[in-house]
Amino acid sequence: MSYHSITLEDTGESFRSSETRTVLDGMAALGKKGIPVGCCGGGCGVCKIEIISGTYRKRVMSREHISVEDEANNRVLACRVWPTSDLRLKVLGKMSKSVCNDKAVASEVK
Amino acid sequence: MAMTGVLRPGHAQMRVLDLEESIKFYSDVVGLVETGRDAQGRVYFKAWDERDHNSFIIRQADKPGLDFFSFKVDSHATLLKFDADLQAYGIKTERIPAGELLETGERVRFMIPTGHQIELYAEKTDVGNGQPYTNPEAWIPEAEHGIAPVRMDHALLYGPDIDGARDILVNVLGFYLVERILLEDGKTDLAVWLSCSTKAHDIAMVRHPEPGKVHHVAFLLDSWEKVLRAADIMSMNRVKIDIGPTRHGVTRGTTIYAFDPSGNRFETFSGGYSSYPDWHPITWTIDDVGRGIFYHDRALNDAFLTVVT
Ligand code: FES
Ligand SMILES: [Fe+2]
Numbered sequence: 001m002s003y004h005s006i007t008l009e010d011t012g013e014s015f016r017s018s019e020t021r022t023v024l025d026g027m028a029a030l031g032k033k034g035i036p037v038g039c040c041g042g043g044c045g046v047c048k049i050e051i052i053s054g055t056y057r058k059r060v061m062s063r064e065h066i067s068v069e070d071e072a073n074n075r076v077l078a079c080r081v082w083p084t085s086d087l088r089l090k091v092l093g094k095m096s097k098s099v100c101n102d103k104a105v106a107s108e109v110k
Numbered sequence: 111m112a113m114t115g116v117l118r119p120g121h122a123q124m125r126v127l128d129l130e131e132s133i134k135f136y137s138d139v140v141g142l143v144e145t146g147r148d149a150q151g152r153v154y155f156k157a158w159d160e161r162d163h164n165s166f167i168i169r170q171a172d173k174p175g176l177d178f179f180s181f182k183v184d185s186h187a188t189l190l191k192f193d194a195d196l197q198a199y200g201i202k203t204e205r206i207p208a209g210e211l212l213e214t215g216e217r218v219r220f221m222i223p224t225g226h227q228i229e230l231y232a233e234k235t236d237v238g239n240g241q242p243y244t245n246p247e248a249w250i251p252e253a254e255h256g257i258a259p260v261r262m263d264h265a266l267l268y269g270p271d272i273d274g275a276r277d278i279l280v281n282v283l284g285f286y287l288v289e290r291i292l293l294e295d296g297k298t299d300l301a302v303w304l305s306c307s308t309k310a311h312d313i314a315m316v317r318h319p320e321p322g323k324v325h326h327v328a329f330l331l332d333s334w335e336k337v338l339r340a341a342d343i344m345s346m347n348r349v350k351i352d353i354g355p356t357r358h359g360v361t362r363g364t365t366i367y368a369f370d371p372s373g374n375r376f377e378t379f380s381g382g383y384s385s386y387p388d389w390h391p392i393t394w395t396i397d398d399v400g401r402g403i404f405y406h407d408r409a410l411n412d413a414f415l416t417v418v419t
Binding site for chain 2 (some may be wrong): 036039040041046059060061062063065
């Protein structure tokens with residue numbers, strides 16, 4: 001099984017994750033309090049992220065939360081994305097508050 | 111006969127992101143019985159012990175969620191009367207011809223102020239529960255396939271104007287209020303549970319800024335032990351469990367919330383008390399809302415007010 005290193009731009013934290021675990025599951029395993037892991041099925045939109053670099057495998061996601069333009073710009077739902085290389089990513093959705101805690105981060109919550 | 115007018119929830123139609131994956135999920139994990147497919151590509155299911163042709167319909171779409179939630183009424187005459195009553199109340203209705211939905215008669219569709227499409231219909235083909243109507247057995251093999259609920263039971267809808275929606279259901283369609291949660295001001299409802307029968311709820315609604323959202327569609331199980339068995343089956347199939355097994359304070363049902371492969375939440379539950387239209391409604395205050403929703407945790411989880419489709 002291949003493992004990749006996933007880095008959260010917002011906090012600089014990184015973790016190792018396998019190709020068979022979703023990025024969201026990896027983030028949740030970091031054990032940060034309050035990561036709102038939602039439906040885990042690409043439906044509710046709470047886990048929106050932007051992949052800054054790296055390659056990944058993805059599955060169909062709700063268009064209500066990921067527009068065609070989002071998808072073209074690597075804005076995806078973390079629960080529908082699996083790493084196929086090392087990744088750097090930014091948290092966008094309702095997760096950004098809890099992941100980034102009290103650090104002042106210009107959030108892109110829509 | 112005491113039960114007239116609206117009899118019960120009849121069918122829910124949901125959108126899924128991947129049809130094949132969802133067919134497998136609802137057939138083998140939830141354990142519904144597939145009863146048909148139509149030219150639009152919709153797939154029809156019923157719970158094993160239901161007698162009408164379908165109660166749960168899925169179709170593939172680019173976003174998950176609920177298309178419509180429908181109630182069966184006692185006769186065609188009642189259907190026509192409700193259509194007239196709704197219009198007289200100022201609600202626009204639409205007639206959908208018989209057969210548009212497989213084995214289902216004419217439907218009257220209207221939008222309630224939470225942004226949901228609600229339907230009424232009087233006829234759906236009785237295909238039976240796999241048992242004869244003379245000298246049946248207690249259950250059939252399908253009763254043990256997957257979670258295998260006995261019926262599609264109710265839905266919890268999220269949308270803005272739950273007061274207007276409640277008024278239509280109560281004043282026009284004869285539902286009654288069973289339980290409510292009041293906000294800080296002590297008068298505005300955060301949530302209401304309504305019944306058209308002697309069930310503790312046939313539909314519930316939570317006040318929420320976005321219209322037309324669904325929190326869950328619920329499937330009934332016979333016992334608390336079957337709720338535990340459902341949780342085992344969810345774990346065996348790596349189904350994302352939101353919360354449970356636990357108990358609701360509201361309705362007192364024992365429950366699990368979990369998600370289908372498109373992120374639609376569903377509930378498998380058992381119990382809840384029987385209610386009657388003359389009963390005084392139960393009120394929960396906002397400071398005890400945690401115990402009302404999740405009786406053992408005594409706190410809402412993060413997902414309860416935010417994760418919907
Ligand atoms: S957790 Fe719901 S879309 Fe990812
Ligand atoms: Fe429920």
